[in-house]
Amino acid sequence: MSSLSGVRPTKGFLIEMKRRISFIERGCEFLKLKRDQLAKELSASIDVLRGRRGTLEDQLRRIYDLIVSAYLSLGPAEVGSQASSIRKEFAIDVLPVSVMGVLYPRIRVQSKPRVEGRLDIVLSGAAELASGIMEELIQIAEFEARVERIADELGKTNRKVNALENIVIPGYKQTMKFIEDKLDEESLEELVRIKLIGGALARRRE
Amino acid sequence: MSPGLAYVVIRCHAMRAELIDPEAMRSLAESRDMEEFLGLLSQTRYQEIIEEAGDGASAVALERVFHQKLVERLDRVIRVAPTGMAEFLRVYYYMRLEVQNLKRILRGKSSEAPIERIKRHLIPVSPYLSVDFDDLVGAETMADSVNLLGKTVYAPIKKGLALCEKYDALWPIEAWLNQIYIESVQESLSKISSEDRVMVRQIVEVETDVENLLSAINWRRMARKQPSLPPLESIFPLTYGTSLRTIKELIEGRDPGDVVRGLGAPYAEILEPIIDDDVALVRTNLHKHIYEAAREGRARDDFGFPCVMSYLVSCDIERGDLVSIAWGKEHELESKRILKYTVLPDYAA
Numbered sequence: 060m061s062s063l064s065g066v067r068p069t070k071g072f073l074i075e076m077k078r079r080i081s082f083i084e085r086g087c088e089f090l091k092l093k094r095d096q097l098a099k100e101l102s103a104s105i106d107v108l109r110g111r112r113g114t115l116e117d118q119l120r121r122i123y124d125l126i127v128s129a130y131l132s133l134g135p136a137e138v139g140s141q142a143s144s145i146r147k148e149f150a151i152d153v154l155p156v157s158v159m160g161v162l163y164p165r166i167r168v169q170s171k172p173r174v175e176g177r178l179d180i181v182l183s184g185a186a187e188l189a190s191g192i193m194e195e196l197i198q199i200a201e202f203e204a205r206v207e208r209i210a211d212e213l214g215k216t217n218r219k220v221n222a223l224e225n226i227v228i229p230g231y232k233q234t235m236k237f238i239e240d241k242l243d244e245e246s247l248e249e250l251v252r253i254k255l256i257g258g259a260l261a262r263r264r265e
Numbered sequence: 266m267s268p269g270l271a272y273v274v275i276r277c278h279a280m281r282a283e284l285i286d287p288e289a290m291r292s293l294a295e296s297r298d299m300e301e302f303l304g305l306l307s308q309t310r311y312q313e314i315i316e317e318a319g320d321g322a323s324a325v326a327l328e329r330v331f332h333q334k335l336v337e338r339l340d341r342v343i344r345v346a347p348t349g350m351a352e353f354l355r356v357y358y359y360m361r362l363e364v365q366n367l368k369r370i371l372r373g374k375s376s377e378a379p380i381e382r383i384k385r386h387l388i389p390v391s392p393y394l395s396v397d398f399d400d401l402v403g404a405e406t407m408a409d410s411v412n413l414l415g416k417t418v419y420a421p422i423k424k425g426l427a428l429c430e431k432y433d434a435l436w437p438i439e440a441w442l443n444q445i446y447i448e449s450v451q452e453s454l455s456k457i458s459s460e461d462r463v464m465v466r467q468i469v470e471v472e473t474d475v476e477n478l479l480s481a482i483n484w485r486r487m488a489r490k491q492p493s494l495p496p497l498e499s500i501f502p503l504t505y506g507t508s509l510r511t512i513k514e515l516i517e518g519r520d521p522g523d524v525v526r527g528l529g530a531p532y533a534e535i536l537e538p539i540i541d542d543d544v545a546l547v548r549t550n551l552h553k554h555i556y557e558a559a560r561e562g563r564a565r566d567d568f569g570f571p572c573v574m575s576y577l578v579s580c581d582i583e584r585g586d587l588v589s590i591a592w593g594k595e596h597e598l599e600s601k602r603i604l605k606y607t608v609l610p611d612y613a614a
Contacts, residue, residue: 127598128545131606134588135325137365140386144372144435176434177372180483181545187486 066234068241076238080231087223090216093159097213100158104206111199118192125185132181141182145172149193161212163205166197273346274568277576280341283310284579290586291610294603299594306587310334324592325385331591332388335584336362342573349456350570356453357465358577359393364446366390366398367419368439374407375435394418411438419445428495436480436500444502447473461570464562468555468578470505475535475551477501479544481515488516507532545606552608556582582608 066072130138150169155162171193174186285293289309296302303322307315314330315322322330339358343351366387373383383402392398396413404410411423422445425437450469454462480500488494494516497509504512507528515524522540525533531554538546559578562571586607593603604610 125545127596127602128543128606130592130596131589131598131603132545132548134328134585135592136328136369136386136388139325140369140372140383143378143382143386144376146376146433173433175487176432176436180479181548183483183486184542184544 129181287612324595327591
């Protein structure tokens with residue numbers, strides 16, 4: 060029993076082990092709660108993501124079609140020139156947000172480009188649609204980052220719970236059993252020794 | 266001194282053989298990829314300049330090549346055209362290209378784009394009535410560029426600057442540039458005979474009206490976000506076959522499909538794709554209309570101005586088609602999609 064080689068079979072050590080195992084079991088319960096909460100968050104986020112992504116992909120396809128027809132109709136130089144007439148750029152701010160210890164980015168739109176009155180009709184349709192879905196696109200990106208990080212954290216938490224439930228806690232229980240057995244054995248030896256000594260002393264008195 | 270009308274007509278007849286015919290244009294549009302497109306193109310009169318552009322030519326580089334070829338063809342015709350005709354053609358073509366360049370420069374200046382980027386978008390043509398393009402591009406601000414044009418025919422665009430600032434948009438200056446161009450073309454029409462004027466008017470007026478209607482649809486979208494519209498006369502200074510009332514109806518919310526159906530020929534046909542929300546196809550239809558008008562003119566008189574005009578219209582249409590095909594091939598688009606927005610392949614037998 061190599062894992063038990065460093066174990067001191069004393070009552071004090073047994074009490075210390077009992078204190079530790081109750082702490083570990085409580086931690087494991089917390090981890091299980093965290094795991095369940097993360098799994099719930101993950102499945103809700105995936106549902107939202109699936110629905111939104113489909114709509115967004117349709118809109119992106121429409122924008123792509125409009126841009127292609129603008130290029131075919133106006134030529135790359137004219138499209139480039141019109142696109143460069145847009146003054147303000149799309150500016151975003153990325154802030155870290157924590158949910159159950161999982162950090163994910165929250166994106167805030169600082170400024171949006173103004174496309175009105177600057178583009179030809181062929182391009183303005185695409186630009187307006189693109190400008191309209193940009194915030195949605197950012198939200199999806201935020202959701203994707205969130206899902207990715209929650210899934211990662213969920214995997215880690217699951218591994219921790221499994222390790223505690225299947226390796227650490229049984230190991231501690233085994234050690235405790237070993238110490239208890241050892242202590243029982245010692246107390247039995249002590250009892251036998253006392254009985255023998257008591258018998259020897261009684262014989263000497265006779 | 267010009268060698269006379271007969272010479273320029275014969276020259277145009279001869280140079281017509283250099284143009285890419287509709288069948289060849291269809292083959293170019295249906296080529297597998299950019300490599301095959303360039304291979305086919307090198308069998309045409311574009312061989313030399315394609316070689317200059319190099320093997321890995323991009324659609325942007327090719328667009329410059331196609332513009333260069335157009336300008337070279339315009340030069341060859343205008344150099345030998347009789348004085349009056351040459352004057353008209355210079356205004357009609359050179360001024361149009363110049364106006365396009367001025368719009369591109371002012372757009373770049375308004376957004377404070379880098380000088381190199383603005384220059385990259387310019388059509389390779391020398392200034393006609395404007396000052397040097399490099400000076401305009403190098404000016405500090407858009408207002409400085411506009412001021413540099415103060416002693417040219419484009420001086421009135423200065424009046425549009427205040428509106429540009431008020432609406433934070435470029436349309437006032439672009440509307441002025443369009444107006445100056447169309448008025449100059451109308452003025453230069455006096456240099457050609459009255460019969461020839463009919464064909465040109467047909468082209469210019471329909472082009473102006475269609476652009477007005479497209480612009481009205483654009484305004485309709487903008488009106489949703491910007492309730493106080495400027496006076497319609499400032500946005501649409503010139504109208505011909507369509508009235509300001511029609512434009513107003515379009516902006517103020519009448520269904521574009523209803524308006525288009527109510528328009529007479531040729532507008533209803535040209536603008537039909539608006540019903541399916543394919544605005545880009547309207548321009549293709551407009552180019553087809555111009556090509557048809559030039560062809561009809563030539564059918565009426567193949568030994569006068571219509572023959573010259575038809576040749577130059579064909580050169581311009583060829584340039585537009587090649588630009589679309591080159592871009593489509595570079596982006597691996599389906600041939601069907603490219604063919605939808607090109608003109609000449611439709612006339613292939």
